[in-house]
Amino acid sequence: xxxxxxxxxxxWFAPLAKDAAARGLKDDAAVLESSGRLVITTDxxxxxxxxxxxxxxxxxxxxxxxxxxxxxxxxxxxxRYALLTLIWPDTRPxxxxxxxxxxxxxxxxxxxxxxxxxxxxxxxxxxxxxxTLFGEPLGPRTPARADALAGDDxxxxxxxxxxxWMGLQLRTGAMGMAELRRERDEAAARAxxxxxxxxxxxxxxxxxxxxxxxxxxxQSLYLAPMLHTECAGLVAAFAxxxxxxxxxxxxDARKLAAASNVAxxxxxxxxxxxxPALRWAFSGGDVRKLISGGDDYVVLFTAAPTDRAAIAALxxxxxxxxxxxxxxxxxxxxxxxxxxxxALPLDEGGHAHKxxx
Amino acid sequence: xxxxxxxxxxxWFAPLAKDAAARGLKDDAAVLESSGRLVITTDxxxxxxxxxxxxxxxxxxxxxxxxxxxxxxxxxxxxRYALLTLIWPDTRPxxxxxxxxxxxxxxxxxxxxxxxxxxxxxxxxxxxxxxTLFGEPLGPRTPARADALAGDDxxxxxxxxxxxWMGLQLRTGAMGMAELRRERDEAAARAxxxxxxxxxxxxxxxxxxxxxxxxxxxQSLYLAPMLHTECAGLVAAFAxxxxxxxxxxxxDARKLAAASNVAxxxxxxxxxxxxPALRWAFSGGDVRKLISGGDDYVVLFTAAPTDRAAIAALxxxxxxxxxxxxxxxxxxxxxxxxxxxxALPLDEGGHAHKxxx
Numbered sequence: 001x002x003x004x005x006x007x008x009x010x011x012w013f014a015p016l017a018k019d020a021a022a023r024g025l026k027d028d029a030a031v032l033e034s035s036g037r038l039v040i041t042t043d044x045x046x047x048x049x050x051x052x053x054x055x056x057x058x059x060x061x062x063x064x065x066x067x068x069x070x071x072x073x074x075x076x077x078x079x080r081y082a083l084l085t086l087i088w089p090d091t092r093p094x095x096x097x098x099x100x101x102x103x104x105x106x107x108x109x110x111x112x113x114x115x116x117x118x119x120x121x122x123x124x125x126x127x128x129x130x131x132t133l134f135g136e137p138l139g140p141r142t143p144a145r146a147d148a149l150a151g152d153d154x155x156x157x158x159x160x161x162x163x164x165w166m167g168l169q170l171r172t173g174a175m176g177m178a179e180l181r182r183e184r185d186e187a188a189a190r191a192x193x194x195x196x197x198x199x200x201x202x203x204x205x206x207x208x209x210x211x212x213x214x215x216x217x218x219q220s221l222y223l224a225p226m227l228h229t230e231c232a233g234l235v236a237a238f239a240x241x242x243x244x245x246x247x248x249x250x251x252d253a254r255k256l257a258a259a260s261n262v263a264x265x266x267x268x269x270x271x272x273x274x275x276p277a278l279r280w281a282f283s284g285g286d287v288r289k290l291i292s293g294g295d296d297y298v299v300l301f302t303a304a305p306t307d308r309a310a311i312a313a314l315x316x317x318x319x320x321x322x323x324x325x326x327x328x329x330x331x332x333x334x335x336x337x338x339x340x341x342x343a344l345p346l347d348e349g350g351h352a353h354k355x356x357x
Numbered sequence: 358x359x360x361x362x363x364x365x366x367x368x369w370f371a372p373l374a375k376d377a378a379a380r381g382l383k384d385d386a387a388v389l390e391s392s393g394r395l396v397i398t399t400d401x402x403x404x405x406x407x408x409x410x411x412x413x414x415x416x417x418x419x420x421x422x423x424x425x426x427x428x429x430x431x432x433x434x435x436x437r438y439a440l441l442t443l444i445w446p447d448t449r450p451x452x453x454x455x456x457x458x459x460x461x462x463x464x465x466x467x468x469x470x471x472x473x474x475x476x477x478x479x480x481x482x483x484x485x486x487x488x489t490l491f492g493e494p495l496g497p498r499t500p501a502r503a504d505a506l507a508g509d510d511x512x513x514x515x516x517x518x519x520x521x522w523m524g525l526q527l528r529t530g531a532m533g534m535a536e537l538r539r540e541r542d543e544a545a546a547r548a549x550x551x552x553x554x555x556x557x558x559x560x561x562x563x564x565x566x567x568x569x570x571x572x573x574x575x576q577s578l579y580l581a582p583m584l585h586t587e588c589a590g591l592v593a594a595f596a597x598x599x600x601x602x603x604x605x606x607x608x609d610a611r612k613l614a615a616a617s618n619v620a621x622x623x624x625x626x627x628x629x630x631x632x633p634a635l636r637w638a639f640s641g642g643d644v645r646k647l648i649s650g651g652d653d654y655v656v657l658f659t660a661a662p663t664d665r666a667a668i669a670a671l672x673x674x675x676x677x678x679x680x681x682x683x684x685x686x687x688x689x690x691x692x693x694x695x696x697x698x699x700a701l702p703l704d705e706g707g708h709a710h711k712x713x714x
Contacts, residue, residue, distance in 0.1 A: 004711050004712065005712060008712060023501060023503075026501075026502065026503065026616055027501045027502050027503070027600075027616075028398060028428045028431060028432065028502065028600050028601060029396045029397060029398040029428055029429065029432045029434075029492075029499070030396070030397040030398070031394060031395075031396055031397075031432075031494075031499045032394065032395045032396075032397055033393070033394050034391045034392070034393070034394075034395055035391070035392045035393070036390070036391070036392070037388060037389065037390050037391075038388075038389045038391055039386045039387070039388055039389075040386060040387040040388075040389055040440070040473065040474060041385060041386040041387070041474070042440050042442060042474060042475060042476050042489070043476050044442050044444060044476050044478060044487070046444060046478055046479075046480045046482070047482075048480070048481050048482075049478060049479055049480060049481075050478070071385045071386055072386065074385060075385065075386045075388075077386075083397070083399050083489060085399060085401050085442075085487050087401060087403060087485060088712040088713060089713075090711075090713070090714060091714060092713050092714070093713055093714060094712055094713030094714065095713075096713065097712060097713060116397065117397060117398070117399060118399060119399050119400050119401050119487070120712065121401060121403055121406060121407070122403075122406060122711060122712055123403045123405070123406060123482065123483060123485070124405050124406075124482070124483060125403070125404075125405075125480065125481070125482020125483040125485075126480060126481060126482040128444060128480070128482075128485060130401070130442050130476070130487050132399070132440060132489055135386075137388075142386070142388045144380060144383075144384045145383065145384050145385065146383065146384070243384075243385050244385065259383055259384075354361050354447075354479060355361065355362060355365060355445045355451055355454060355477065355479055356445060356446075356447070356449050356450055356451030356452075356453065356454060357447060357448060357449070357450060357451065
């Protein structure tokens with residue numbers, strides 16, 4: 001099978017164009033009748049840069065959508081429309097287009113997104129997927145990075161820090177199962193893995209290893225972030241400054257601090273780490289790698305201390321992984337402190353893609 | 358020099374973010390307060406597919422913007438905002454970013470575009486530039502491909518057919534100067550070339566040839582289409598169906614015919630060809646290559662015959678290259694006829710990027 005761009009659009013993408021604005025993807029432009037505020041974000045993911053060539057095509061589709069949904073959540077907005085630009089390598093089987101299309105359809109269903117338009121083309125290079133999302137704000141203001149005030153509480157919401165980084169290390173072989181097993185209750189881990197093994201896809205198995213549930217979970221977080229869309233309402237209601245953590249907690253906290261002209265003081269012990277990350281850090285792993293690794297896709301926001309109880313009440317069951325991790329102060333930069341208030345040294349950290357030679 | 362993505366955004370793109378909606382490109386999303394209709398189009402260009410690796414970086418930037426402006430013109434809209442996704446190869450000199458940025462700035466100035474946001478990332482593959490434009494409609498309706506009625510006149514506006522295709526042939530060496538010179542007045546051509554030679558850039562010179570003004574002009578049309586933004590007003594005022602011709606006149610006319618459930622009857626002798634294309638066709642060149650080659654970026658529209666005189670009056674000086682090339686009829690497909698009404702056989706023609714292996 002070989003498909004051309006028009007087949008792909010007709011078969012997989014046109015059914016996702018549920019809004020009249022998209023003109024059924026049969027025209028050269030979308031025509032959006034809009035009144036009010038649109039929150040617009042665009043992020044591209046490139047094979048070999050943002051995902052691995054061997055990653056499943058379905059999770060590539062999921063990641064392309066979710067890195068953008070994550071931006072909207074952090075701005076207190078709900079996704080409404082998408083543009084999708086798909087740049088498909090000549091060397092990839094055309095059959096994979098079906099899995100890609102099915103995964104996009106699933107994501108759009110999950111997040112309530114209607115396809116507005118896009119572009120599809122071939123390339124001799126890496127698979128590249130660019131998604132633009134148009135969101136509807138859930139509150140009267142859309143928090144910027146620049147809106148933190150000295151005295152604000154600093155919060156994280158929507159997930160753990162460092163888990164996706166560990167998943168990437170396992171996936172590339174930079175971290176082995178031996179490291180993951182340090183300090184682990186192996187009997188419990190084996191029982192859980194045996195219970196899940198039958199239903200888990202092959203791509204979550206590490207080469208030459210028995211299926212391991214914890215390694216699979218960490219990898220799945222790298223492959224496609226787990227998002228909590230409920231955080232968007234929380235941001236809309238309470239956030240002063242807000243952004244998503246995608247390039248590592250330290251690097252992104254520095255961006256928020258710089259944009260707001262404040263310093264952020266973060267208590268390391270208040271950062272939400274999942275059990276494998278905690279075990280790894282306490283058995284000799286470098287915690288700085290967890291807080292600067294990236295791919296977390298959680299929300300970093302600040303809010304007035306007077307809203308502290310109201311915010312905490314929104315996550316009474318802990319499912320949003322809401323954590324108050326520090327305070328904004330006069331000054332600049334990010335300071336990480338331990339339980340005793342002593343500063344933990346940070347290196348530069350964070351991703352900035354170098355461009356060109 | 359090596360630049361990171363934040364340098365590039367700060368230095369070259371942030372100054373183009375003239376509207377508050379872009380938040381100075383310092384945030385994770387744009388926030389557009391909009392009331393009314395937005396015409397939205399997105400097109401990506403990929404090195405080795407839509408432009409040649411040796412093409413100058415400035416014309417790549419121009420082409421990336423103009424292929425999208427062309428869509429807006431054909432929808433009767435004026436460009437307002439852009440998202441720019443730049444995927445920059447590790448092997449390209451970072452210095453080229455400056456020329457790219459300068460060219461984007463020039464285009465945005467020319468077309469009245471304000472930068473709304475975007476994404477910048479590295480790749481091990483080909484240079485890829487994706488532009489999304491948001492346009493403001495100049496008239497009460499935005500014509501679709503599907504809006505032609507049997508009995509409509511069929512028009513082209515904004516340029517010639519086949520010139521950009523000839524430019525590409527010259528640029529790749531598929532067509533040599535000997536072919537271009539057939540039937541040409543060499544004395545006049547040499548005089549024009551000598552007058553222009555000193556001021557023309559090297560990239561418009563063919564290897565091993567004297568500078569040739571006509572070859573340079575044809576190549577320049579391939580490198581970056583020459584657009585007539587005045588056509589947008591004409592479309593808004595008079596067009597029933599409208600689209601831009603980018604994949605070849607025949608292929609795009611077929612799309613318009615199919616979407617509108619009509620047949621298009623096109624008179625070959627009414628198609629606007631520039632002098633070199635006419636000479637080439639009359640001296641043995643296959644006219645079907647001119648009408649299916651692509652990269653023309655002109656407007657194909659239909660309009661009521663009662664508007665014929667009013668439309669023609671808008672191009673009294675001929676600068677819009679306005680041509681009435683045929684009629685829409687009951688039926689389907691595209692029929693090309695000669696002066697005597699005899700059908701000219703057409704092959705399938707037109708570009709559809711095959712995806713995958």
